Amino acid sequence: MSKRTPAALLGLGTRNWRVARKLQAILLIPVLIALVLGGIRVKRSVDTWQDADKAVRVAELVQAANKYANDAINERDVSVIPLLKGDRTSSVVTRARAVTDADAKLFDAAVARMPQTPGLLRRVALVRAGEKQLASVRANAFTSRMTGVQTEESYHAVQHPLMEISNELGFGSTNQASYGRTLYSVSLTQAAESLIRAIGTHLLTEDRSQLAPGELQTLLGSFSSYVYLEQVGLQEYAGAGTGDDTARLRKALTDAERRGKEQVATAQGQAEAAGKTFVVPPGLAKMNSEIASGKSPAQLAAQGITPETYFAAATLSFDAYRSVEVYLTDTALANSRSIADDARNDAVVNAAVVLTAVLVAFLLAAWVARTMSTSMRRLSASAHEIAGQRLPALLTQLTRAIPGRVDSEVAPIPITTTDEIGEVARAFDHVHREAVRLAAEQALLRANINTIFSNLARRNQSLIERQLALITNLEGKEADPDQLANLFKLDHLATRVRRNGENLLVLGGETPAQQWNQPLPLVDVIRAAASEVEQYERVELSGVPEAEIHGRAVTDLVHLLAELLENATTFSSPHSQVRVTAARLPDGRIMVEIHDRGIGLPPENLADINHHLAEPPTVDAAISQRMGLYVVGRLADRHGVRVQLRPGDQGQGTTALAMLPDTITYRAPGAAPDPDTLALAAVSDTRRPETFGQGFEAWDDEPTRRSRH
Structure with a gap:
């Protein structure tokens, strides 16, 4: 036993690939490399975009936090004079607190959008802890429950955590830590200036005689400490910031001094x-x-230092620090947004370039494959069309039509090339022509067999007619009842033989030699059909409407009903009746029902029978064993009659339904509608299956019927 190497096995596997697949496999490796490299580049751009987007949300948080902190300490500063004077409902205080509350809501919205990093979550938690003290500070500010220094320094619990969030800034800058440190330094300087302004205004406003022992020294000590802290903040800012940052702050302070x-x-x-x-x-x-x-305060007022002049001068410095702080936060936000936009654009461009390159590669492969495989696809499509449509349709025509009247010419496959594909197309055309030729020969052979059937049947028919005439003559002369009964049985046997001959004519595609030229009542048609059944005495008619059958359909309808009645009497007890009813439906059709009390049929057999009744099969060896099925289907198809079998009432026996179209029936002249007939028609119409004419099973020949019965 030979062993194949993996390379050989791979070669056997790829040998059966389509041309397009082989070309795609060739391009697969460079495409995969391009996808990997492009994917890495797109991933890097997407990561940068995501980081920048987070930085944008952090900058928005810092911006909201700084505004919140600034307005919180400004609330404290502007509230000093009104609260020390006892005006706790001052509009100045109310407006300042409303601004702070509005900032708190904006800060909450920014917190909801911020990245959920541990550092930010920790800083926000500190802000929340300070916010819990704000309501108590507002209620107790500058009262016996909270001294001036305590009031002024208590706002630090809210302002300082907000100020520390600035340390999270700096994405995209040269030194992230330095940028956050610069912003924190100017915020610290502003906070110190705010405390200086608040405590200084307090010292200039309150009556020092009302101060508690030691409180004045506390105020003066705190005032001096915060003046020193302001200088420390300025030195920290100068050390952390760039030359431009220092120049910007110097210009802001110079402008503040000029405005003062x-x-x-x-x-x-x-x-x-x-x-x-x-x-x-x-x-x-x-x-x-x-x-x-x-x-x-009096000594200071003599020097022009009043609460108003001092607050105005300190506010100018406070606003100068605030302007630098706003500039830094706005710059950080703008830089982050710019980086985010650039990263987003890069990600989109890179993704578009990679996808475009891959798409172009596949389009190129598809175009090359199409140019190489157009002929093969045309050959494949033509072959499938011939095998699935054209050849079966032509075979069906040859089977059902008269040989020689069907155009058996074969249209060649539309490939005119002389390469290997063209040679295959010509070979397939040759196979197609041979198949058609063989089918035509088989159709001719089948037609010859049908002709033989017809000739034999007609010869038998003439002999049977003579036999029936002789039997009828003997019946007229016979007086012995027993002999007469035997002659009747012989008459019916001969009639059945004649019907078998007529079945051969139907197999051969022939129509009855004798046709009625006058309409015949439906009840007479049913009686004529019953007379051709051996056990005719078991057939019971009821409810047949007054209707007539066109002469051209009388013979075939008698034959059709006789086959159904023969089946009903054969497969039911000889002691039971076969009931035949008929009703005219509202649309003019007539429903004939044949009910027996036989053994019935399984559902799958009924479905098979109804299928063959709706679509009679081609004559073959199986038809000779199920002649009745084929004949009923052919006769029904000839006149548009729809025949179907269904289970009998209460699950016993079988009911045969024959729907006679209005093209072969009409009401007898002068016949009035019968109420009972109309009611029966309505009942019959509601009982007929929704899919009338689908499904079927075959009747067996006489020997088989005896064995089943």
Whole structure:
């Protein structure tokens, strides 16, 4: 036994591949390499896009957090004077708190969109812990329950966690840690400036005689500490930021100082115009130094340092720090969005390039394969068409039509090339012609056999007619009842022999030699059919409407009903009756029903019978054993009669249904509709199967019937 190598086995496997598949296999390796490399590049772009998208959501969170923190400490600062004066329902305080609450909602929305990283979740948890204290701080601010320093520093629990979220910024910058540190530094400086503004305003507003022992020293100590903390924040900002960051902050502070001088000049002009004395306050740094010295509000007012002038000057510095903070957060958000957009565009472009390259490769392979296999596909399609449609249709025509009247010419396959494919097409045309020639010869042979059947049947018919005439003559002369009964039996046997001869004529495709030229009542047609049955005395008629059958269909209908009655009497008890009923349906057709009380048939046999009744098969050896089935189907098809068998009533016996079309029936002249007949027609119509004429089984010949009975 020979052993094949894996390469040989692979060769045997690929040998049967189609041309298109082979070309695709050739392109598979470079396409896979392109897909892998392109996929890596697309994956990298998608990862960058996802990271940038996360950075965008972090920047939005930081932006919302900084605004929340800024407005929270601003709420504290603007609330100092009203709350120290006891005006707890001041509109200034209400508006500031409303702004803070609105910022909290925006922050919540940003938290819902943020990436769920451990660092962010930890920082947000710290913010939530501080937020829980905000309601208590607002209720107890600047009361006996919470001193001034406690009030001013309590906002730190909300503001500081919000400020620390800035450390998460910096995606896309040169140094992420440095960028977040810069933003945190300016936020810390702003927070220190806010505390300085709040405590300084407190020292300038409140009556120091009302302070608790040691509270003044606490306020002054905190004030000095936060002034120092502001300087630390500025140094941290200078160390973490770039030269541009330092220049930006210096410009913001310079602009704030210039606006402060403009405000002082405006206030001085207004005071002089009103005839009032106006003391020009010193700069913010000098104000902080004088307040830290512990001078009384009156002494400080003499130098122009009032709550209003100090708050205005400190607010300018506060806004300067805020502007730098906003610039940094906006820049981080813009950079993240730009990187996200670029990454998204890169991912889309890379994916499009890879998919386009793969698509072009497959289109190229398909085009080359199509140019190479067009002839083969045409050959395959033509071969399938010939085998599945043209040849079977031609064979059917040769089987059913008269030989010589069917065009047996073979249309060649439309391939005119002289290559191997063209040679195969010509060979297939030759096979096609040979198949048609053999079918034509078989059809001619079948026609000759049918002619033999017809000739033999007609010879037998003439002899049987003479025999029947002789028997009829003997019946007329016989007076002995027993002999007369025997002659009657002999008459019926001869009649059945004649019907078998007529069956041969039907097999041969012949029509009856004798036709009626006048219509005949339906009841007479049924009686004539019953007279041809051996056990005619068991046939019982009831409910037959007054209708007539066209003369051209009388002979065939008598033959058809006789075969059905023969079947009913043969396969039922000789002591039972075979009941024949008929009813005219509302649409003009007539339903004839033949009921027997026999052994019945299984459902699968009924289906087979009804199929052959609806579509009579071609004459072959099996037909000779089931002649009755073929004859009934042929006769029914000749006149448009639909015949079907179904189980009898209550599951006993079999019922044969014959639907006579209105083309061969009509109501007898002058006959009035019978109510009982109409009712019977309605019942019959409702009982007929929805798929009338489908399914069937064959009747066996006489020897077989005896063995079954």
